Each structure stands twice: as C-alpha cells, then as structure tokens.
Amino acid sequence: MTPQSMTHKIFARQAGRDHVESGEFIEARINMSFTHDPGIAVLTETFYNGFGQDAKVWDPSRVALFQDHLVPAKDPASRNLVKIMDEFAAAQGIQHYFPYGPNYGVSHTVLIEQGLTLPGELLVGNDSHTVTGGAFNALATGVGIVDMAAVLKTGRLWFSVPEVMQVSINGRLQPNVQAMDIMLRLLSDIKMGGASGKAIEWAGSTIDDLTLDQRTSLCNMVVEGGAMNGIMTLTPEVEKFLSEVAQRPYEPVTPDPDFEYERVVSYQAEDIEPMIALPHKPDNGVPLSEVVGKGIKVDQVYVGGCAGGKFEDIKIFADVVRGNRIAKGIQVVVVPATMSVYRAMTVQGITQDLVMAGVNVESPGCKACFGAHGAVLGDGDVCLATINRNFRGRMGSPNASVYLASSMTAGHTALHGYITDGK
Amino acid sequence: MRNLLTGKAYHCGDYVNTDLMAPGRFEPIESDEQLARIALIDYQGVVPFVNEKTGRSDYQVIVAGREFGCGSSRETAPQALSLAGVQVVIAKTFGNIFFRNCINMGILLPIRIDHDFDESVHDETVEVDLDARRCTVAGETHTFKDFGPLLSIMNAGGLIPYALQQGDQR
Ligand code: SF4
Numbered sequence: 166m167t168p169q170s171m172t173h174k175i176f177a178r179q180a181g182r183d184h185v186e187s188g189e190f191i192e193a194r195i196n197m198s199f200t201h202d203p204g205i206a207v208l209t210e211t212f213y214n215g216f217g218q219d220a221k222v223w224d225p226s227r228v229a230l231f232q233d234h235l236v237p238a239k240d241p242a243s244r245n246l247v248k249i250m251d252e253f254a255a256a257q258g259i260q261h262y263f264p265y266g267p268n269y270g271v272s273h274t275v276l277i278e279q280g281l282t283l284p285g286e287l288l289v290g291n292d293s294h295t296v297t298g299g300a301f302n303a304l305a306t307g308v309g310i311v312d313m314a315a316v317l318k319t320g321r322l323w324f325s326v327p328e329v330m331q332v333s334i335n336g337r338l339q340p341n342v343q344a345m346d347i348m349l350r351l352l353s354d355i356k357m358g359g360a361s362g363k364a365i366e367w368a369g370s371t372i373d374d375l376t377l378d379q380r381t382s383l384c385n386m387v388v389e390g391g392a393m394n395g396i397m398t399l400t401p402e403v404e405k406f407l408s409e410v411a412q413r414p415y416e417p418v419t420p421d422p423d424f425e426y427e428r429v430v431s432y433q434a435e436d437i438e439p440m441i442a443l444p445h446k447p448d449n450g451v452p453l454s455e456v457v458g459k460g461i462k463v464d465q466v467y468v469g470g471c472a473g474g475k476f477e478d479i480k481i482f483a484d485v486v487r488g489n490r491i492a493k494g495i496q497v498v499v500v501p502a503t504m505s506v507y508r509a510m511t512v513q514g515i516t517q518d519l520v521m522a523g524v525n526v527e528s529p530g531c532k533a534c535f536g537a538h539g540a541v542l543g544d545g546d547v548c549l550a551t552i553n554r555n556f557r558g559r560m561g562s563p564n565a566s567v568y569l570a571s572s573m574t575a576g577h578t579a580l581h582g583y584i585t586d587g588k
Numbered sequence: 589m590r591n592l593l594t595g596k597a598y599h600c601g602d603y604v605n606t607d608l609m610a611p612g613r614f615e616p617i618e619s620d621e622q623l624a625r626i627a628l629i630d631y632q633g634v635v636p637f638v639n640e641k642t643g644r645s646d647y648q649v650i651v652a653g654r655e656f657g658c659g660s661s662r663e664t665a666p667q668a669l670s671l672a673g674v675q676v677v678i679a680k681t682f683g684n685i686f687f688r689n690c691i692n693m694g695i696l697l698p699i700r701i702d703h704d705f706d707e708s709v710h711d712e713t714v715e716v717d718l719d720a721r722r723c724t725v726a727g728e729t730h731t732f733k734d735f736g737p738l739l740s741i742m743n744a745g746g747l748i749p750y751a752l753q754q755g756d757q758r
Contacts (some may be wrong), residue, residue, distance in 0.1 A: 215752070216748070216752070218750075293661065308685065309663065309692065309747065310663060311693060315692070323738060323741065325687075357653045362681060362682070362684055362687075392630075405673055433645065
C-alpha cells in the first residue's frame with residue numbers, strides 16, 4: 166500500500182478509508198470543532214438560516230466556543246456578540262464553553278490546556294491559527310464560516326488531501342534561540358506561500374527535544390508559510406501532559422518510514438541564530454545580529470498571543486527583565502494567552518517580578534495581536550512583538566511598524582528601549 | 589455551475605489578497621450592487637476591474653498568479669467577484685480558505701494550473717470545459733485536476749444546500 170504521512174493517516178481514518186492520496190478530495194468526520202466571538206453572529210445566522218431555526222448541532226460534546234478576540238467587551242457591539250454566544254451555547258447544550266471569566270483565553274491555547282486538542286484527531290476551527298494543534302499530533306486546520314456552519318450540523322467536511330513537506334532539524338539549539346527564531350528562519354527561506362496548501366511534518370532530534378510551549382509556537386506559525394496544517398509526532402513529555410488532561414482516549418499517528426515527502430527542508434540546530442522579522446511581513450526575517458547596533462528605537466514591546474504569550478515565553482521574558490527596570494519612555498505590555506497562564510505566572514511570582522520592573526500585565530486574550538484593543542499602535546509607532554504576523558495595520562495603524570522576535574529579544578529590548586540582544 | 593464557458597480574461601499578479609477584493613472599509617456592505625462595484629477596487633491591474641458605467645466587470649474569467657485570495661477568510665471576497673460577473677478563477681495557487689469559500693458558496697469555479705501567463709493574457713479569450721477538465725487560455729490548452737465530489741457541492745449551489753440534500757441519506 167502507498168506509504169502514508171501523519172496527515173494522510175488521519176484523513177484516511179476519518180474518511181473511513183485505508184489510505185488516501187495527495188490531491189484527492191475526501192469527506193472526513195470531524196473529531197472536534199470550535200469557533201470564537203468575532204464570527205459568532207454570522208455563523209449562527211448562517212447555521213439557522215441554512216438548516217432551520219430549530220437546527221441542532223451534530224454533537225454538543227465536540228463543539229467548543231471561545232471568547233478571546235473582543236473580551237473584556239471593548240464596546241457595546243462586542244458585548245452583544247457575547248450574548249449571541251451565550252444564547253447559542255445554552256440552546257445547543259455546548260459542553261465546552263469558555264466565556265470571559267476564570268477559564269477563558271486564546272482558543273488555541275485553551276484547547277491544549279483543556280485536553281481537547283488530541284493526537285490523531287481532526288480538529289477544525291474558524292481561525293487560521295487552528296494549525297497550532299499539530300504540536301499535539303492532531304490534524305488541525307482553519308476553515309471558513311460556511312464550512313463551520315456545515316460542520317456544526319453534519320460533523321463532516323470535505324478536504325483536499327495536501328502534498329506533504331518535511332522540515333527536519335537535528336542537533337542542539339543555542340541557548341538564546343527559541344521556536345520563534347526557528348520559525349522566522351524557515352519563513353525567510355521558504356517565504357509566504359512556500360508551503361501553500363501543503364502539510365508540514367516536523368522531524369529530527371531538535372523537535373523531539375523541544376518543550377511543549379516551543380512545539381506549539383512552531384506549529385502555530387506554519388500558516389504564515391501558507392500551510393494547511395503542521396504536525397509533529399508525540400514525545401514522552403507530550404504523552405505525560407496528555408495523560409493528565411486528555412478528555413477522551415486517543416490514537417496517535419506516526420509517518421510511514423518510506424513515505425516520500427514532496428520536499429524536505431533540513432537544518433542543523435547549531436546553525437540557527439536569533440532572528441527578527443522586519444516590517445511588514447513574517448517572511449522578512451534576518452539574523453538579529455544584523456539589526457542590533459542600528460539603534461532602532463521602539464515605542465512598545467508586546468509579549469502575548471497564541472504564538473508568544475504562553476507560560477514559557479513569558480517566563481523567558483521575565484528571566485531577562487527580573488530585577489531591572491524597563492527603559493524610560495516606552496510601554497511594555499505582557500498579555501498572557503490564557504487565565505491558566507496568568508495563574509501560573511502569579512503563583513510563581515512572575516507577575517510580581519514583571520510589575521516591579523515596570524511592565525504592564527494585561528488580562529489574557531487576543532488584544533492588540535489583531536489590532537482591535539489593548540495596546541493598539543498609532544501612526545509612526547514602532548513595536549517589537551512576539552506575535553505571529555506583522556502585516557501592515559495588523560496591530561493598529563497602517564503607519565506603524567512591527568518587528569517580530571522571540572520573548573528573549575523582547576526582554577532585552579524592553580530594558581534598553583531599542584532593538585538589542587542585550588550583549 | 590455551467591459546464592462549458594467562454595469568457596474574457598482579466599489578469600491578476602501574485603498574492604492578490606482578499607483585502608484588495610473587498611476592502612474592510614466598505615463594511616457593513618449595503619447591497620449586492622455595492623459589493624459588485626467594489627470588487628477588486630484596491631487592485632491596480634491593467635485596467636480597473638469593474639466598468640464604471642455598468643457597475644459590473646467586463647471580464648468573466650480571472651487569470652491569476654500565486655496564492656490568489658490569501659489573507660483574511662472573508663466571504664465577501666469571492667462574493668464580490670461573482671456579483672461583478674466572474675465565473676471562473678484560474679490561478680497557480682489559491683489561498684486555502686478562499687478556495688474553500690468558492691466551492692462552499694457555489695459561486696466561482698477555482699481552477700488551479702501551472703502557467704506562465706503575464707499581463708499579455710489580458711482581454712484574451714478563455715474557454716473552460718469542466719467535463720473534459722480542460723481550459724484554453726489565449727490558444728494554450730491546459731488540463732486541470734478532477735474536482736471529484738466537489739462538483740456535487742457546486743452543482744447543489746454550495747455546501748449548505750448540499751448538506752440538506754444529503755440529509756436523509758445519513
Ligand atoms: S492571539 Fe493573535 S494570532 Fe492568536 S488567535 Fe488571537 S488574534 Fe489570532
């Protein structure tokens with residue numbers, strides 16, 4: 166039988182087939198689906214108008230709803246969306262609902278924390294960064310509103326089985342290199358669209374050695390290369406984590422050893438340097454050393470989002486700023502991805518260290534990562550951010566400039582007020 | 589969706605994103621008329637895409653480069669093109685969600701082929717034969733991949749009508 170990648174195996178399983186081929190269209194059963202606040206009005210309207218006012222979702226235990234983009238309500242219209250979501254959740258008996266409150270946060274991170282992102286499963290969400298789930302061996306991909314309306318009713322969706330490329334990294338990373346650096350390097354090599362419509366399967370000893378949060382950052386940003394999904398095999402650390410949180414039994418997948426990847430991109434970990442993406446594209450990455458020394462002043466440092474606001478990202482940032490003061494005249498904002506990250510920071514004294522250093526710790530959520538509220542940029546602002554995209558206008562004004570870098574680089578920059586590696 | 593079609597080509601380059609097709613500054617959009625009028629309004633092509641006088645496009649086919657429809661997932665993008673009169677988009681590659689929207693809304697036929705067309709393709713005649721999986725652009729014939737089960741979705745008028753049709757068989 167044709168050798169299969171991880172992506173092929175999950176699609177085959179969910180399509181009730183023994184194997185699938187790249188390029189074919191299949192219909193697959195969905196294991197888990199989710200949506201969030203900005204799209205809820207259009208989604209529920211499409212759902213009820215399409216399937217009838219008394220339509221029911223196919224399985225309320227396989228739908229999750231998140232309030233992450235527009236909470237705490239930034240204006241009356243945002244608050245009204247929350248109410249639509251409350252009503253939908255109640256009417257449909259949705260079992261995994263995460264409204265603003267003690268357990269809310271950015272969807273992708275909460276799904277992982279709650280054991281809802283599971284190995285071998287097919288996960289779809291109304292958000293391009295749904296791909297994050299691949300770090301836990303799920304086939305996770307973003308879909309549109311009409312897709313989601315149909316999934317809510319039928320639990321099924323069509324897919325085009327992608328070509329698969331492998332990104333393989335072996336060796337030991339330098340201590341000042343984080344997942345963000347790896348990703349900015351990869352994007353600068355393959356460019357946006359370099360993985361268009363493809364799956365990226367990660368391999369190599371470096372990937373196996375990464376912590377959970379670092380793995381998550383890598384898969385999160387595959388969509389910046391145009392990929393449909395990114396996926397990794399499990400490691401003992403991931404399995405241990407899942408044994409504590411998984412909400413259902415699961416069946417992981419591994420690639421067949423003789424599977425032929427459409428393209429293989431390989432790196433030696435030791436060769437990867439700290440990177441920075443210049444405005445206004447995530448594939449504008451250059452080695453940080455080329456930018457350090459140019460005295461690029463920043464108005465804001467932003468540590469947050471599903472790419473760079475997880476516990477470990479914030480801890481690394483805190484390790485740099487602890488005991489120091491942030492530079493005068495700039496604002497430094499930390500937005501934990503979720504309440505659970507915020508609690509862990511607080512219990513471990515990190516919140517206190519940050520606040521004493523002059524950092525503003527904001528409540529969790531998407532906030533300025535998509536430019537709607539909470540430390541949004543104005544004309545001429547320069548920001549260094551640990552988020553996944555720096556498109557013009559993404560964090561606010563189209564006349565602002567955003568640099569993307571790791572949370573370690575963010576720490577050094579916060580202390581100096583200009584972009585630096587602290588050396 | 590008609591299976592045989594002849595139309596005139598409008599050329600688009602690489603990375604034409606959904607912001608250029610239906611810019612957010614026009615939200616909320618008041619009518620189909622308005623959405624048709626703003627189709628590709630921010631794209632600087634060989635000529636404006638929409639004919640000022642008619643409020644529609646004189647082109648039925650778009651011939652584009654890489655990642656046509658990349659960027660945000662908005663449904664108004666394929667909708668605007670369709671309302672302006674486009675029936676087929678031929679591109680080297682498509683933004684993933686844009687491609688899904690074309691099929692799911694049953695309004696545009698997205699055809700993926702490798703090609704070398706540049707601006708000179710503009711105004712040329714395009715013939716598409718969906719059954720034979722063949723398109724002829726400026727005299728050059730290309731075959732494209734089978735749409736398989738997606739044809740039933742498009743023929744049903746989109747994913748929701750399709751799901752309704754399938755309803756009792758599940
Ligand atoms: S944190 Fe940023 S990238 Fe992640 S879901 Fe929110 S807006 Fe999107």
